[in-house]
Amino acid sequence: MTRPMAEESKPHAMVSMYLTLMRTSIITQFQYRAATYFYMIGMIVEPVIYLVVWSTIARSHGGSVQGFTPGTFAAYYIVWMLVRNVNIVFAPFFWEWRIKEGNFASQLLKPVHPIHYDLGEFAGGKVVVIILWLPIALALALVFHPSLDPSVLQCVVFFFAIWGAYLIRSLVLWALGLITFWTTRASAIYEAYFLSELLLSGRLVPMQLMPKWAQQLSWAFPFRWTFAFPITSLTGPITQRELLEGLAMQSLWIGVGTLLVAMVWRRAVARFSSVGG
Amino acid sequence: MQGRDPHRTGAARLALTFLRVGVMNEVQYRVNFFIQLVQSLLTIATGLTALALVFSQTDDLGGWTRPQLLAVMGVFTIVGGMIRSVIQPNMQRVVEDVREGRLDFALTKPADAQVLVSVRDVRLWQLTDVGVGLIVLVIALIQIGDGVGWQAIVAFVGILAIGLVAIYCFWLMLASASFWLVRMNEVQELFDGVYRAGQYPVGIYPGWLKYGLTFLVPLAFAVTVPSEAVTGRLTWQAVTVAGATTVVLLALSRWFWQRGLRRYGGASS
Numbered sequence: 031m032t033r034p035m036a037e038e039s040k041p042h043a044m045v046s047m048y049l050t051l052m053r054t055s056i057i058t059q060f061q062y063r064a065a066t067y068f069y070m071i072g073m074i075v076e077p078v079i080y081l082v083v084w085s086t087i088a089r090s091h092g093g094s095v096q097g098f099t100p101g102t103f104a105a106y107y108i109v110w111m112l113v114r115n116v117n118i119v120f121a122p123f124f125w126e127w128r129i130k131e132g133n134f135a136s137q138l139l140k141p142v143h144p145i146h147y148d149l150g151e152f153a154g155g156k157v158v159v160i161i162l163w164l165p166i167a168l169a170l171a172l173v174f175h176p177s178l179d180p181s182v183l184q185c186v187v188f189f190f191a192i193w194g195a196y197l198i199r200s201l202v203l204w205a206l207g208l209i210t211f212w213t214t215r216a217s218a219i220y221e222a223y224f225l226s227e228l229l230l231s232g233r234l235v236p237m238q239l240m241p242k243w244a245q246q247l248s249w250a251f252p253f254r255w256t257f258a259f260p261i262t263s264l265t266g267p268i269t270q271r272e273l274l275e276g277l278a279m280q281s282l283w284i285g286v287g288t289l290l291v292a293m294v295w296r297r298a299v300a301r302f303s304s305v306g307g
Numbered sequence: 308m309q310g311r312d313p314h315r316t317g318a319a320r321l322a323l324t325f326l327r328v329g330v331m332n333e334v335q336y337r338v339n340f341f342i343q344l345v346q347s348l349l350t351i352a353t354g355l356t357a358l359a360l361v362f363s364q365t366d367d368l369g370g371w372t373r374p375q376l377l378a379v380m381g382v383f384t385i386v387g388g389m390i391r392s393v394i395q396p397n398m399q400r401v402v403e404d405v406r407e408g409r410l411d412f413a414l415t416k417p418a419d420a421q422v423l424v425s426v427r428d429v430r431l432w433q434l435t436d437v438g439v440g441l442i443v444l445v446i447a448l449i450q451i452g453d454g455v456g457w458q459a460i461v462a463f464v465g466i467l468a469i470g471l472v473a474i475y476c477f478w479l480m481l482a483s484a485s486f487w488l489v490r491m492n493e494v495q496e497l498f499d500g501v502y503r504a505g506q507y508p509v510g511i512y513p514g515w516l517k518y519g520l521t522f523l524v525p526l527a528f529a530v531t532v533p534s535e536a537v538t539g540r541l542t543w544q545a546v547t548v549a550g551a552t553t554v555v556l557l558a559l560s561r562w563f564w565q566r567g568l569r570r571y572g573g574a575s576s
Contacts, residue, residue, distance in 0.1 A: 069493035072500025079504050082512050087365045095364050173513070215338070218345045225349050235360055 051150030122207030201287025232258025381444030388436025470529030486567030
């Protein structure tokens with residue numbers, strides 16, 4: 031940022047900052063496409079395991095479990111891959127490294143909240159991930175024959191839901207990672223968080239296959255709005271009412287996340303002291 | 308830069324010395340044991356939940372019953388713990404050293420470089436997974452209830468060792484790739500991702516994936532075949548293929564490592 035902020039209107043400056051961050055991160059990620067592809071291949075395996083296990087079960091039960099056929103499972107888990115890759119954000123584990131390396135101190139001196147840098151950089155990375163995902167999705171579609179037939183409304187909602195999921199996870203995990211300012215032994219807390227997420231988000235299985243109580247419990251957490259909702263908004267089955275309900279719940283969690291980040295950040299940064307590096 | 312073939316006892320003594328120092332280093336951080344234990348328990352809880360969800364809808368998965376799959380999960384956890392305690396830390400250090408140009412320190416020592424880089428690190432506390440996995444395996448075997456003979460135990464241990472060697476070779480090749488590709492941080496994610504596939508017997512996967520998990524990433528030999536040994540499903544064919552593939556992998560990975568090393572010599576700053 032060469033010009034002082036005051037010269038431009040603030041929203042305009044923010045937009046151009048985001049665009050610059052995204053552009054830089056797209057270029058960086060493309061330079062390391064081999065590494066990014068490695069990473070994505072590792073990521074394919076998880077949904078393929080779930081997909082194979084559940085299609086095997088569906089087939090051995092006359093073609094479907096709880097209304098899911100091998101085709102709908104395939105659609106669910108192929109879209110799962112995209113949603114998962116988009117909702118990977120700055121992980122709480124890395125806060126320790128970030129603080130220790132000392133390069134975080136310089137971010138504090140800049141006139142914008144440091145979360146904007148993460149949001150912008152990671153969002154740029156997503157563009158690359160989406161492009162790299164397309165051939166993988168095509169290959170998986172040829173192998174597993176997904177049955178996917180979304181309406182126009184579903185496609186529109188999906189577009190917003192996937193970025194809503196990105197925002198919710200960014201905000202909540204950022205706030206969680208700030209625990210590092212108090213203790214560096216929080217990894218067990220993070221693990222417990224990710225385990226609850228795995229079980230209550232629709233990441234392991236579609237929500238419909240979980241016990242009733244778990245489905246109800248999932249309403250108390252942000253998890254299902256960052257996995258199950260964006261996925262089913264495209265693959266269905268989902269009603270128009272559920273689509274709107276989902277978007278509303280996402281907005282609610284974006285609000286909660288923003289509030290959390292704002293509150294915890296103020297306290298956390300007061301504890302920060304830099305060591306010369 | 309390549310040393311002469313190591314004297315057999317020399318390599319073993321070297322490994323033991325490094326192991327002793329590594330263990331001494333690790334016991335300084337005793338709290339890590341509890342952190343690691345919590346982590347192992349959470350991981351196994353995840354696995355058990357996944358199994359419970361599967362078996363809430365069915366009684367058998369590709370011909371495997373619930374206790375049999377529990378045994379597979381036990382073996383999967385044991386092998387994962389072994390990999391993360393002795394194989395992975397060493398191989399990741401190779402990747403880092405190549406990038407930072409620090410591999411010279413290992414290469415200039417008067418021992419075979421491959422042996423040296425393979426024994427430098429040990430993560431003692433990752434062995435909590437081995438403990439937790441053993442408990443799960445024993446519970447599964449009690450549930451199966453047929454009684455496991457000593458032959459099965461011997462076969463299990465032997466094949467497990469072969470499988471671990473195969474995994475080591477695979478990791479060595481991954482690590483050697485860092486001589487050509489600079490950024491390999493994601494390689495661990497790649498391996499962890501693929502390794503998850505081992506929590507189910509490879510037989511349930513479609514052909515291309517099954518063969519990939521057998522010959523490309525030799526997971527089948529490390530997890531599925533040993534599990535077959537303790538659940539009374541072992542065939543001679545599987546043992547032969549595992550043994551032969553591991554011998555090929557040993558030679559191949561050594562060749563690949565040495566080619567990489569030659570390249571490192573040319574590019575060092």
